[in-house]
Amino acid sequence: GAGVSQSPSNKVTEKGKDVELRCDPISGHTALYWYRQSLGQGLEFLIYFQGNSAPDKSGLPSDRFSAERTGGSVSTLTIQRTQQEDSAVYLCASSAEGGSYEQYFGPGTRLTVT
């Protein structure tokens, strides 16, 4: 079946512009995560959606970052007024429910802020 998909695969933007990154999780998965990997760094948690519960936004690095999940499916991560330090690979993952189920990761979006 179809896995987690993300778009775009690559995005180059100018400092100060807004960007939107999209994640399509596996159908039926209620849990959705956003992570990022900056150059040479590990996996950094950003935000977690689980069903109809309020999202866990504890990993968002600043108020320039926000995410939505519409209809319990597709999610969009928005970064406003991008900065060079936002350059990273942004990964989305979904799982059947919460933390007891394996995560399936998408291929990621490589964001470069010039």
Added chain:
Amino acid sequence: ILNVEQSPQSLHVQEGDSTNFTCSFPSSNFYALHWYRWETAKSPEALFVMTLNGDEKKKGRISATLNTKEGYSYLYIKGSQPEDSATYLCAAPGYSSASKIIFGSGTRLSIRP
């Protein structure tokens, strides 16, 4: 707050040798323990999700054990091959079975040919 720790941070192993590394987690309120392999320029892929004390899982040359009472899991790789070079991550749910999973910082494994 759940703290998942992994050791060592990095490991260099000769091709053909066997190796293992550790993930430790609080033994109270245990729900599950995940292992992922993360190859360079790729996305993490799940290896195992373990839920029962004493669980042992195997996939090819890779196996994992779980001790929930003392709060640790070992990942073993038998007869290391260059394609085993990757970062190995473990993770566990934070405070309930439905909460987000918390990742350790990983063990970076390099196999020398």
